[in-house]
Amino acid sequence: MKRIIFPPLFALLAALALPAQADSYRLPKNAVFEEECGSCHIAFPPQMLHADSWRAMMGDLSRHFGSDASIDEKRRTAITDFLVANSGGRKTGDTRDAQGKPLLRITETARFAKKHREISTATWKRVAIKSPANCAACHALAAVGEYSDHSAVSPK
Amino acid sequence: MRHILIIAAALFASSALAETPRDFLTRFEKEAGAAASAERGARFFNTSHGGEWSCASCHTERPAQAGRHAKTGKAIAPLAPAANAERFTDAAKVDKWFRRNCNDTLNRLCSAQEKADVMAWLLAPK
Numbered sequence: 001m002k003r004i005i006f007p008p009l010f011a012l013l014a015a016l017a018l019p020a021q022a023d024s025y026r027l028p029k030n031a032v033f034e035e036e037c038g039s040c041h042i043a044f045p046p047q048m049l050h051a052d053s054w055r056a057m058m059g060d061l062s063r064h065f066g067s068d069a070s071i072d073e074k075r076r077t078a079i080t081d082f083l084v085a086n087s088g089g090r091k092t093g094d095t096r097d098a099q100g101k102p103l104l105r106i107t108e109t110a111r112f113a114k115k116h117r118e119i120s121t122a123t124w125k126r127v128a129i130k131s132p133a134n135c136a137a138c139h140a141l142a143a144v145g146e147y148s149d150h151s152a153v154s155p156k
Numbered sequence: 157m158r159h160i161l162i163i164a165a166a167l168f169a170s171s172a173l174a175e176t177p178r179d180f181l182t183r184f185e186k187e188a189g190a191a192a193s194a195e196r197g198a199r200f201f202n203t204s205h206g207g208e209w210s211c212a213s214c215h216t217e218r219p220a221q222a223g224r225h226a227k228t229g230k231a232i233a234p235l236a237p238a239a240n241a242e243r244f245t246d247a248a249k250v251d252k253w254f255r256r257n258c259n260d261t262l263n264r265l266c267s268a269q270e271k272a273d274v275m276a277w278l279l280a281p282k
Contacts, residue, residue, distance in 0.1 A: 040225055040227075040228055040230060041225070041228040041230050042230070062259075065227075067227070067260055068255070068256040068257075068259040070255070070256065130227075130229045131227070131228065133228065134228060134229050136230075
């Protein structure tokens, strides 16, 4: 619907840009972020949550999804700044829960559900996958921010 | 040529700062005021302490082999220095992970004696 009101030239540019951008969540290099946020799981793309979610998560790292992920204050501030600077934009959609609180899980966002609506509950539960947050089980290039649908598979 | 100099300087700087796995055994034994026991370390590492996990849940009972994070499934490189030269070379990293992993496994920090025992076991020839 919205597309109709776009000036035609802009629509054309957007269409050209889309295939390259739709599936890539590559980031500027950041050694501290990669080391600290990529040790227990792949470093999740900051673009998939808005800044308020990242701020809330970074404010309580010693109780991070049942794990102690605490770090020193200097690194905590540096990583928060990096996450906020690269946080989601318009296409990230709504990342709050029904009460208006920022979601902490990418896997609970509407956009994640929409992108994965064809995956059955049984698939999510397979041993090789364990958790929907285990992006790399299906997206072989998740660690470098590549999530295009042609590179995604569902392991047995 | 410039690159060789930079590499040489970097090597020198890191060898001046880096710690070795044995340094940690010495440090923890000194803090504990008692000798370490590899046998106690093995028992501590492989049994759970009232919680859901033991150290072996993520690092396996044979720390010379790669492990897997019990919740996320992510691969974890071997913990034993003999199998992984990067282990126990950086005090900030070692202290950080003992803090986090002891909290997750025991719901408290590990004592110096427990850390010394684990070090002795990880360093013992297998």
